[in-house]
Amino acid sequence: MTLAAVTELAAATNEHLANISNTLIYSAMAVYTLAFFAYIAEWILGSRSKVGRTAAALTAGAEARARTGPAVTVQKAGGTAVLERPRVVVRSAAGARDVPDGPGAHGGTEKGDLYGRIAISLTVLAFLIEFGGVLARALSVGRAPWGNMYEFSITFSTVAVGVYLVLLLLKKNIRWLGLPLVTTVLLDLGLAVTVLYTASDQLVPALHSYWLYIHVSTAIFCGAVFYVGAVATLLYLFKDSYENKLASGGTPGRFANSVLDRLPAAASLDKFSYRVNAAVFPLWTFTIIAGAIWAGDAWGRYWGWDPKETWSFITWVAYACYLHARATAGWKGRKAAYLALIAFACWLFNYYGVNIFVSGKHSYAGV
């Protein structure tokens, strides 16, 4: 090998683009911070006048329901345009609590809603800037931006915000996720630029493979979706205890009243988190298999119980547990939710813990 080859390769790393990327990431953090304050304003200024639906449903409705049985909602299939169409009556399962979804963080007020919209606009802006930062980083190294934990972190938070925005675009009832999401994105980026920062660089040969693109991109995407599912699960647990308390005649604190009441009903959160987790589980399975194929090419064995492999497996089994729990009598609801949180904790540990605390084949590229 020649010296010329060495210098030629080193020159391929484009300093200039790397600097642009850093600037963009810092700018994105600034805009996320603004969005964070706008979300806070939405929560604070959203009036509490319309809050209290849950309590109303669970206390006043209780006696009424006792007489009439589970409530029935009428749904006109197809909307108002087609009047010549039979109406479909939908009824909830026996024993299910009949609680309406909360109005959202803005509490149904115009002022709160305005701040909420500002927050979302800022989130979109920050997302675009961050996306630019990730792109510049990718261009500066001439490869996908997943070579080390810094790059992984910035890509991860971009994808997580992207998932949130897509769900919003699909008109899912998910605006409530904004504040927790932006908070963790700020934490993630803060960690990335301080502790995990690695100057832009090329990959060690073991990382050169198109399976890298497949394996790591799906891993990042799965992580982002699992994260959304985990937040929903956590909020489900809070909201569920809140509803339980109300249903058993207790009086929750003012904070719970104000915050939890604005969230969707526990049943909705539960269903949402299940959908989200179940939807990515096949992709996560694929991620692990793609990783095994890559490991087969790179290291000469498909599966070697390397810590990262082991924790991916543990995460996979934990999510399989969760899905099983949902189908097992006596494990539905809260118990299954705990399993979902444990499964996400496994994912987190795989992401941060294994890279930092455990040494293995995966921890090479500058943490």
Added chain:
Amino acid sequence: MSTTAKTGPDKTPPTGDERELGAAGAQLSTAPADEAPHLPSLGVLGWARWFWRQLTSMRVALLLLLLLSLGAIPGSLIPQEGIDATKVEDFRTRHDVLAPLYDKLGLFHVYSSVWFSAIYILLFISLIGCIIPRTWQFVGQLRGRPPGAPRRLTRLPAYTTWRTEAAPEQVREAALALLNKRRFRAHLAGDAVAAEKGYLREVGNLAFHIALIVMLIAFAWGQLFKYEGNKLVLEGDGFSNTLTQYDDFKSGNLFTQDDLDPFSFTLKDFHGTYEATGPNRGTPRVYEAKVTYSEGAYGKEKATTIKVNEPLEIDGSKVYLVSHGYAPVVTVRDAQGKVVMDREAVALLPLDANVTSSGAIKVMDGYRNAKGEKEQLGFNAFFLPTYGGKGSAMYSTFPALLNPMLALSAYHGDLGVDAGIPQSVYQLDRTNMKEFKDSDGELFKKQLRVGQTMTLPNGAGSVTFDGVQEWAGFQVTQQPGSVWALGGAVVAIFGLAGSLFIQRRRVWVRAVPGADGVTVVEMAGLGRSESAKVPEELGDLAEALYARAPGAPDPEPGSDPASDRPDTSDSPGSPAGSDPAAPSAERAEKK
């Protein structure tokens, strides 16, 4: 998933509604009903049956899965013999209390320990015990027909009704045709049409679990028949795939020598490049080995390049490039000046990322010392591809050959190679060796640049450092069954997707003459889980059917045949029904 569709003993006693649904919700899945463990009283057979039922229940499957993930944790935190044996040794010397305990628990080889094996074997049995009855049950469901309509369709999660002038038979026929066209399995049962769709969900679920079994068997098969050998090859040298050629070799319990595929290859050139500057200076960028190879005993020679991520595949074997290092080329002369080692490349083992290397040079035959006696020579060799300069530490500062330096310390005597005990070629057994001494009486050492020669004390001969050759380490592996494992994995993913994304649901259409002679149509839908899709689909079906059996004017009050129809005062005009912010389908689903 809700309890709507679940029948059989549940934890909560069935409510009136559930009892009423009766067979309508039965067998909407093949999941075993979970029974609370109650102890048998039936002797050995009873116990065996009880044990089997427990083992194949969802509850135990869940527990075993939990145990599997818990059991996998220690192996990722404690050093493992199969992964890094030196770390285990290190751990043993540092923890004299914990280590024996870990040894007893098999924690240094978790994934082949008795208890870990027990967990997955139990899970495996549970899985088989679960799959077989579920498959039978499913075949039964496919051969049978969807259950008939429950008596009171109003109790189902999605319901609609209207009155029509069409005759009941006409409506039922139209419904049957419609449902068949929408790929429901439908049939006429009494006064109603019963239909079901989404069987692929169950197919997917069973395929997924069966694929897990296939993958497990494929792994086990691979473990039993696999082999894995390492061979260090100098540039210009060759290798042929026979047991004796390997430096080290591991194989599964059922492997035999005949399983080795016949092939050979020659390493023409190894090429590596490294980051020259920046914080990652020295990080390898390109590793590749140019080889020529031939398949079979007398195959034609072909040329290819093996890279880190691109192994060479020959028959069922794969040849991986796994390591690389340097081999200084030396010439050794004896006291008489006779060449006893002629420009021989001696491979050294890398110690660090900058390829600081160490090893031994052994002169076994032909050497005579100054007195003319036969003796053997041994040198401890230390090699730096890039020496930092005089006074710097004896570590290489860069992995490429920028400033190569070979440091040797010299011994003579008996190398111990004839004793018949296998010996590492990289280490000197000094038990019967004596040091050459320098003028101060210390061990004789010397640092050599390429082309330099060191003369041994007292005219004992000389060593010339002629140059450096590179070597590449290859790993040859064969793991039969990996194709099966991959096939299983693909089936597993698709099965899983089918199982999670497809809804299994039933629809009933009842058409009977009402009290006033006008036909009353009732439609109801039931899914395995409460989902917005079921009412949506029912709405679409109702619309299609309504087109063929249009509505009739409302009857006079009091003559409504569906007297237990739910209270539908929530009419479209009311605030709840016309809330524009919440599409009604969404709202309805949340309830």
